[in-house]
Amino acid sequence: MPAWLVPALKAVLPHVGSIVAAAAPVFTQKRAGEASAGQAAVVQQQITELQQAASQNAVHVRELAEQLGQTVTALERAAEQAEARMRRAVGLSLVAVGLAGVALLLALVVLLRG
Numbered sequence: 001m002p003a004w005l006v007p008a009l010k011a012v013l014p015h016v017g018s019i020v021a022a023a024a025p026v027f028t029q030k031r032a033g034e035a036s037a038g039q040a041a042v043v044q045q046q047i048t049e050l051q052q053a054a055s056q057n058a059v060h061v062r063e064l065a066e067q068l069g070q071t072v073t074a075l076e077r078a079a080e081q082a083e084a085r086m087r088r089a090v091g092l093s094l095v096a097v098g099l100a101g102v103a104l105l106l107a108l109v110v111l112l113r114g
Helices: 005-023 036-113
Strands: none
Touching: 005 036
16 A cells, blocks of 8 residues: 555545535435425425525535545655655766775776786
8 A cells, every 4th residue: 555545545535524414415304294285394394405505515515625635635745755765866976876886996906917
């Protein structure tokens, strides 16, 4: 699993339940024996619940987008740090290879003269 995936999941997962809860409202149930005039009231109440759920969903999506932006920023920062570390490691390895080459040349000179 990539290292950047764990912080992203930790930021997103706590809000998945609230998003699902807002997206799937519990609709009012029709009572047995309710007249057709009452059915219009139930439909109106269901429309109101849907509108409330849609507005709550928009709020949750906005919060999720903000957190996703923060996560992306953190990932970019971590990538920059990893790139700097990699450049530093490559530089150190090049210095080590150079020193090893010099040591090899000195060893060959000592062997040939001795």
